[in-house]
Every structure is written in C-alpha cells, then in structure tokens.
Amino acid sequence: xxxxxxxxxxxxxxxxxxxxxxxxxxxxxxxxxxxxxxxxxxxxxxxxxxxxxxxxxxxxxxxxxxxxxxxxxxxxxxxxxxxxxxxxxxxxxxxxxxxxxx
Amino acid sequence: xxxxxxxxxxxxxxxxxxxxxxxxxxxxxxxxxxxxxxxxxxxxxxxxxxxxxxxxxxxxxxxxxxxxxxxxxxxxxxxxxxxxxxxxxxxxxxxxxxxxxxxxxxxxxxxxxxxxxxxxxxxxxxxxxxxxxxxxxxxxxxxxxxxxxxxxxxxxxxxxxxxxxxxxxxxxxxxxxxxxxxxxxxxxxxxxxxxxxxxxxxxxxxxxxxxxxxxxxxxxxxxxxxxxxxxxxxxxxxxxxxxxxxxxxxxxxxxxxxxxxxxxxxxxxxxxxxxxxxxxxxxxxxxxxxxxxxxxxxxxxxxxxxxxxxxxxxxxxxxxxxxxxxxxxxxxxxxxxxxxxxxxxxxxxxxxxxxxxxxxxxxxxxxxxxxxxxxxxxxxxxxxxxxxxxxxxxxxxxxxxxxxxxxxxxxxxxxxxxxxxxxxxxxxxxxxxxxxxxxxxxxxxxxxxxxxxxxxxxxxxxxxxxxxxxxxxxxxxxxxxxxxxxxxxxxxxxxxxxxxxxx
Numbered sequence: 105x106x107x108x109x110x111x112x113x114x115x116x117x118x119x120x121x122x123x124x125x126x127x128x129x130x131x132x133x134x135x136x137x138x139x140x141x142x143x144x145x146x147x148x149x150x151x152x153x154x155x156x157x158x159x160x161x162x163x164x165x166x167x168x169x170x171x172x173x174x175x176x177x178x179x180x181x182x183x184x185x186x187x188x189x190x191x192x193x194x195x196x197x198x199x200x201x202x203x204x205x206x
Numbered sequence: 207x208x209x210x211x212x213x214x215x216x217x218x219x220x221x222x223x224x225x226x227x228x229x230x231x232x233x234x235x236x237x238x239x240x241x242x243x244x245x246x247x248x249x250x251x252x253x254x255x256x257x258x259x260x261x262x263x264x265x266x267x268x269x270x271x272x273x274x275x276x277x278x279x280x281x282x283x284x285x286x287x288x289x290x291x292x293x294x295x296x297x298x299x300x301x302x303x304x305x306x307x308x309x310x311x312x313x314x315x316x317x318x319x320x321x322x323x324x325x326x327x328x329x330x331x332x333x334x335x336x337x338x339x340x341x342x343x344x345x346x347x348x349x350x351x352x353x354x355x356x357x358x359x360x361x362x363x364x365x366x367x368x369x370x371x372x373x374x375x376x377x378x379x380x381x382x383x384x385x386x387x388x389x390x391x392x393x394x395x396x397x398x399x400x401x402x403x404x405x406x407x408x409x410x411x412x413x414x415x416x417x418x419x420x421x422x423x424x425x426x427x428x429x430x431x432x433x434x435x436x437x438x439x440x441x442x443x444x445x446x447x448x449x450x451x452x453x454x455x456x457x458x459x460x461x462x463x464x465x466x467x468x469x470x471x472x473x474x475x476x477x478x479x480x481x482x483x484x485x486x487x488x489x490x491x492x493x494x495x496x497x498x499x500x501x502x503x504x505x506x507x508x509x510x511x512x513x514x515x516x517x518x519x520x521x522x523x524x525x526x527x528x529x530x531x532x533x534x535x536x537x538x539x540x541x542x543x544x545x546x547x548x549x550x551x552x553x554x555x556x557x558x559x560x561x562x563x564x565x566x567x568x569x570x571x572x573x574x575x576x577x578x579x580x581x582x583x584x585x586x587x588x589x590x591x592x593x594x595x596x597x598x599x600x601x602x603x604x605x606x607x608x609x610x611x612x613x614x615x616x617x618x619x620x621x622x623x624x625x626x627x628x629x630x631x632x633x634x635x636x637x638x639x640x641x642x643x644x645x646x647x648x649x650x651x652x653x654x655x656x657x658x659x660x661x662x663x664x665x666x667x668x669x670x671x672x673x674x675x676x677x678x679x680x681x682x683x684x685x686x687x688x689x690x691x692x693x694x695x696x697x698x699x700x701x702x703x704x705x706x707x708x709x
Binding site: 126 | 281
C-alpha cells in the first residue's frame with residue numbers, strides 16, 4: 105500500500121467526507137488548484153480513488169456541463185485508515201471539525 | 207455582478223485552460239480540458255449565484271486557473287518519471303558526453319574571436335602556402351631589422367623563384383588616443399608588405415600608394431585599436447594618435463582577424479629612416495612569396511646561405527626559415543607531444559588508478575569496446591575543451607600587453623595546455639573507475655567493508671555496486687599482491703531484481 109503524504113491524505117479524506125469534485129475539494133482542504141488536481145491524478149493512478157463523469161442527460165437538463173466526480177476505493181479507505189493514525193488532523197476532519205489549513 | 211462580467215471572467219479562464227491544455231498529451235487533452243472547463247464553469251456560476259463574484263474572488267479564480275498548468279505538467283511529465291530522470295540521468299554515460307560536448311560548445315562560443323580561427327584556418331593571406339618566413343630566435347639571436355629588409359631586396363634579384371618580398375620590424379610601444387593610453391605592439395612595415403600578403407584595409411588605404419609609402423607620420427591600425435579608440439567609427443581616418451609620444455595620423459584600418467606572423471601587432475607604420483636600432487628591442491621578420499609551382503622547402507638552404515653570405519649579423523646567429531605548413535605541423539606536434547607528456551605524468555603520478563582502468567576492464571569484446579570507446583571519447587572531448595580554453599587564454603594574454611612576443615606566448619600556451627591536460631586526464635580516469643563495466647552508469651551504491659574484525663581476512667575495503675545490479679567493483683583498503691586486489695565482479699540476475707531491474 106502506498107504511503108500517503110499529508111496533502112494526499114487530506115484530499116482523500118475530503119473525498120471520503122463527501123466533497124467529490126475538484127473545486128469542492130479545494131474549498132474544503134484550502135489547497136491551491138496546482139496542488140489538488142495533480143494529487144487527484146496521482147491518487148487515481150495509485151488506485152486509491154476512482155473518477156466517473158456525471159450523466160450527460162442530467163447535466164443537460166440543468167443546462168450545465170457535466171462534472172467529473174471522485175470516490176474513494178477500498179484501497180483508498182485502507183490507506184486513509186493508516187494515514188489517519190499518523191495524521192491527527194485528519195481525524196478531526198473525519199469528525200466534521202472545520203479545518204484551518206491556510 | 208452582471209452577465210458581461212461573468213462572460214468575461216469565463217472567457218479568460220477558459221483561455222488560460224486552453225493554453226495549459228497544449229502541454230497535456232494529445233490523447234488525454236480532450237477529457238482534461240472538459241474537466242477543467244466544467245470546473246471553471248461551475249466555479250464561476252457558484253460565485254455569481256452566491257453573489258460572491260468580486261474583484262478579489264475574480265483574482266483568486268484566475269490564480270486557481272493558473273494551477274491548470276501544474277496539472278497539465280503533471281500529465282506531460284509524470285512526477286515519478288521526472289524524479290527518476292533527475293536521479294538517474296546524470297549517472298548515464300550519454301549525459302556525461304552531452305555535458306562535455308556542451309562545455310566544448312560554450313568554450314567555442316565564449317572564446318575570443320579568432321581563437322578557433324587561428325587554430326583551424328590559415329592566416330587571411332592570399333595563398334599562404336607560397337610564403338616563406340625568415341625570422342630570428344628571440345631567445346638567442348638578434349640582427350638589425352634593416353638588414354633583413356635590405357636582404358629581402360637583394361634576394362629577389364638573386365633568386366628567380368621569389369616573386370615578391372616584404373619585411374617588418376615589431377616592438378612594444380605605447381599608444382595614446384581618444385579613449386586613453388594602452389600598451390601595444392607596433393610594427394614598421396615595408397610599403398608593399400600588405401599587398402604582397404594580399405590583404406587590403408577595410409577602411410582607408412595602406413602604404414601601397416606612392417604618397418603614403420613615404421609618409422612618415424601615417425599609420426594603419428588594427429581592428430582592435432579601431433574598436434578600442436574610435437568605437438569603429440568611419441571618421442577614424444585622418445584622426446591623430448600619439449605613438450611613443452610622436453603624433454601620427456590614421457590612414458587605414460586592417461580587417462578583423464588580420465595579423466602578421468608575429469601576432470598581437472595592432473599598429474603599423476612604414477619602414478623608414480635609418481635610426482640606430484637598439485639591440486633586442488625591435489625584431490625583424492622577412493616574408494618572401496614564391497612563384498606558384500615552387501615548393502618553399504626547396505628554398506630553405508639557398509635563402510639561408512644567401513643571408514649568411516650577406517653578413518649582416520654575427521656569426522653563430524641562426525635564422526629560422528620556415529613555411530606555413532611547417533608552422534602548422536610544429537604546432538600540432540608540440541600540442542600532441544605535450545598532451546602525451548601530460549598523459550605520462552598522470553600515468554606516473556596516479557599509476558594505481560590508471561592500471562585499474564585496464565585491470566578491471568570487461569573481458570568480452572562488446573563491453574570492452576564500449577568501455578574503451580567511452581573512455582577515449584570522454585578524454586578527447588575534455589582535451590578539446592582544455593585546448594580551446596588554452597588558446598583563448600593565450601590569445602587574451604597576447605592582447606593584454608606587449609611583453610608577450612610570439613616565442614614567449616608560445617611557451618605560455620604550451621604550459622597552459624599542459625596544465626589543462628593533466629586535470630582532464632586525471633578526471634577522466636577517476637570518473638571511468640566509478641562506472642559500471644557493463645552499462646557504464648556511475649555506481650552510486652557504496653558499501654564500506656572496513657569492519658575491524660574482518661580486516662585480517664584481507665577483504666576490508668570499499669565496494670561500488672552498480673544500481674542496476676550488473677556488478678560490483680571491490681577496492682581493498684590495503685592492497686596486497688597475493689591476497690587482495692581491485693576486482694570487478696559480475697553479479698547474477700537476482701541482483702537486478704533487488705535493484706529494480708533496469709537492463
């Protein structure tokens with residue numbers, strides 16, 4: 105299992121908590137786009153998250169472009185559990201405590 | 207916030223994303239752009255709908271859009287690949303050769319104009335192979351320059367094979383001009399010297415015309431002086447300079463790169479008067495142009511004999527009679543000999559390491575060819591760098607002051623070349639020893655085998671292991687002829703797996 109950096113673990117935790125697309129994750133984690141998006145690619149490459157496009161029809165009905173959503177895989181959950189033991193702040197996020205990263 | 211602002215922000219954000227998308231590989235570009243455009247669209251609409259689209263949030267949005275470049279770069283250059291490249295590329299033999307090549311290129315570009323030209327090209331004279339040069343050994347002999355000038359006139363009458371002749375006498379001098387004073391080398395030349403060499407001034411005239419041939423205060427300046435004193439202004443013609451305290455007038459400018467056989471002369475006046483020369487202060491050189499089919503080498507003896515019989519110098523004075531071919535050959539021989547000498551010095555001083563190059567070389571033909579080929583290529587490139595640096599330095603030294611005559615500059619150049627060759631050979635040897643005998647990558651894994659308790663087993667020392675698992679070089683702490691010595695050991699394929707399999 106790959107070891108996670110704090111940033112990667114934070115992003116993973118944000119997705120787990122329910123923030124499922126790039127902008128939402130940035131807002132929650134307080135990280136810049138230049139960090140979040142490459143981290144998402146890396147996590148996806150490592151098999152810790154999976155992405156899927158929203159249904160076109162649904163997006164079209166709401167007159168907006170479709171979104172790409174991310175979800176944590178089982179491996180991601182395992183990695184997050186290990187990372188959670190290492191990074192105390194993640195536990196606070198998991199419990200819904202507001203983060204003050206910036 | 208109106209629809210105009212919304213459209214404008216969206217437009218600019220999309221343009222930033224569009225530019226960044228050019229970095230993304232083509233097969234991923236479409237989806238990548240779709241995701242970013244969607245993110246930007248939702249982002250802006252969220253800000254508008256929540257009435258948060260202000261100037262500061264616009265700026266923040268733009269800043270986030272710039273983040274698309276980082277994301278795009280990640281797609282193009284995977285972090286893992288980049289890290290591997292940064293860590294491993296410098297160890298590869300091709301990287302080292304590339305660095306050496308680039309260094310050579312930088313030296314070639316940065317070297318003063320003419321350094322390379324002086325090495326690779328003949329002087330800018332017409333048919334230099336037809337020229338014969340008569341000079342004196344500056345360390346031993348001296349003769350009045352007027353003697354060589356007059357002997358040249360007499361020679362052309364005596365020898366049918368000589369088509370034309372010209373002479374010059376050079377000395378250190380002081381020049382004062384609009385840009386200040388400088389120490390230079392000046393020369394008195396016979397009126398027909400430049401036309402005999404086939405060189406014309408780029409500006410003004412020289413001493414060929416009847417009026418100028420007799421002009422006592424006329425001078426022709428080199429391109430360097432033209433640049434230094436007159437910033438290459440065409441108005442330099444007719445301007446006055448002080449040469450050794452005497453007022454002289456500029457009548458012409460010689461082309462860039464032009465030099466006489468004695469290099470570094472930057473101002474030329476006409477050979478005139480019969481001032482009593484100061485011995486060993488002004489040195490004469492005679493140049494003879496032969497009729498085309500004539501070989502310069504055939505005239506060495508007749509010219510030497512004629513000049514000896516002319517009797518203008520003390521007995522025992524030795525004249526150097528040579529052609530340009532001789533000069534080139536002599537320079538190549540000297541440089542080659544010095545490089546060989548440097549190699550011998552290094553072999554003697556560092557014989558342990560030098561012998562290791564051969565003793566630990568791979569045994570099979572393919573690997574051995576690569577091993578020695580790489581060593582030779584690296585050595586030649588570094589020697590070329592040393593050679594070019596030497597030439598550039600020597601040229602700068604000659605320009606720096608009049609104290610360097612051609613003879614002394616030659617000695618300095620050869621010495622600098624020697625000094626440059628030694629580290630080049632030493633470094634090449636040391637670098638070669640630290641490389642894998644199979645893949646030629648530098649061996650970065652170093653194991654210390656110097657456990658005190660084991661030293662009696664005679665295997666204490668250092669082991670350099672190839673990171674690709676090809677082999678290990680054992681370097682003993684104490685070398686004993688019978689018990690332990692440096693050796694290269696090929697590792698089996700199981701080591702490749704340990705080090706991540708890179709063939």
